[in-house]
Amino acid sequence: MATASEKINTQEYPINMMGIVAPLVGWLVPGAGHLIQKKWIRGLLLLISVSVMFFLGLMMQGHIYTPNTGDVLEMLGFVGDIGSGGLYMLGRTMDWGQGAINIAAADYGTKFIIVAGLLNIISAVDAHQIAIGKKS
């Protein structure tokens, strides 16, 4: 017999317009998906955390990956970086993060930038869940 914790949640959460807009806006500008749903504190904390991580990575001479079909790790690096949305576009536009990685701190910086992108994707998914009512 299934216990309460083992029961599968069968409740449906229909997609609405906010459910589409919030993750897109949240991807473009970290935390904005929460801010447009009036989750001010959460939105600001996400904006600060993801942005600080991205810019710390750049200041540590981290590398921003460009679209590539070379090494698998470089392709994955690009996938992580693109998660930062607007920050990635800003970095590419300003030609930031194009130096050669030859010190340990720069390698850390590269990881900071990738993880900032991945955290931003988690934030965008969270904004979607709030929008469809799956999370408060």
Added chain:
Amino acid sequence: MNTHLELSHFTAAVLFALCASIVFGITQKEGVREQVRYGAKSFMWFVVGVIVGGWFLWILKH
């Protein structure tokens, strides 16, 4: 970017842990109390992991 920042390994790891823990806390739990608790717990485990990993590598080297 022209600004150069040189952080120690530990400082970099703590800053990484701080930013990641805030996002984890907000996105993985519901309710302020649970979010703060989960964020703090994540941060603690990140830092404990760094210290334990550091000592493990030190033991391997010696």
